[in-house]
Amino acid sequence: xxxxxxxxxxQEKISAQIKQFFLYCIGGGFAFIIDVGGLYVFTEYLxxxxxxxxxxxxxxxxxxxxxxxxxxxxxxxxxxxxxxxxLFVIVAAIGLLINNTLLYLLVELxxxxxxxxxxxxxxxxxVWNFFVNKKFTFK
Numbered sequence: 001x002x003x004x005x006x007x008x009x010x011q012e013k014i015s016a017q018i019k020q021f022f023l024y025c026i027g028g029g030f031a032f033i034i035d036v037g038g039l040y041v042f043t044e045y046l047x048x049x050x051x052x053x054x055x056x057x058x059x060x061x062x063x064x065x066x067x068x069x070x071x072x073x074x075x076x077x078x079x080x081x082x083x084x085x086x087l088f089v090i091v092a093a094i095g096l097l098i099n100n101t102l103l104y105l106l107v108e109l110x111x112x113x114x115x116x117x118x119x120x121x122x123x124x125x126x127v128w129n130f131f132v133n134k135k136f137t138f139k
Contacts, residue, residue, distance in 0.1 A: 020073060024130050027068035032122055035061035039118055050114045054103055055096065062092040065129075074138035087137040094132075095125045 038057025042048045048056070066088045070076045078084050099121045106117035 020134075021130060023073040024069060024134075025126070027065055027073055028126050028129070030068065031061040031065035032126075034064055035122065036115065036118055040115060043114070050107065051100055051104060054100055054118065058092075058096050058099060062089075062096075066092075069133065069138065074134070076138050078138075084137055088133065091129060091132045091137060095129050098128060099125050 035057045038060050039050070039053050042053035042056055043050045046053075066085065069088075070084070076084065102121040102124065103114065103117050106112045106120060107114050110117075112120075
């Protein structure tokens with residue numbers, strides 16, 4: 001009996017975490033579209049250097065992502081929005097540093113097309129952002 005209760009609690013906890021990660025990925029997917037779309041538009045049409053384009057598009061995507069994650073994924077009720085947003089921005093800034101460093105290395109050293117390199121770096125930054133935001137920003 002106790003074993004079944006413990007197993008059920010663990011399964012519910014895992015199920016809730018999987019659901020939360022899934023929602024995070026949905027919001028992140030929309031942010032990714034904003035990020036890559038912005039990168040392409042800024043680089044190809046506005047003729048901005050791809051690293052600057054990546055920074056601008058990342059900022060736009062991060063703002064959307066914060067709102068989605070706060071209200072939909074984590075359903076945060078934290079009244080101290082400014083503290084929470086500052087933490088989110090710090091996490092995003094570190095993610096941006098990871099993103100742009102990897103993007104530069106993949107494009108300049110490995111010779112990978114900047115859009116494909118962006119897809120690779122986005123996957124890494126997604127994992128970083130989820131775990132750090134879950135632990136610190138939206139706890």
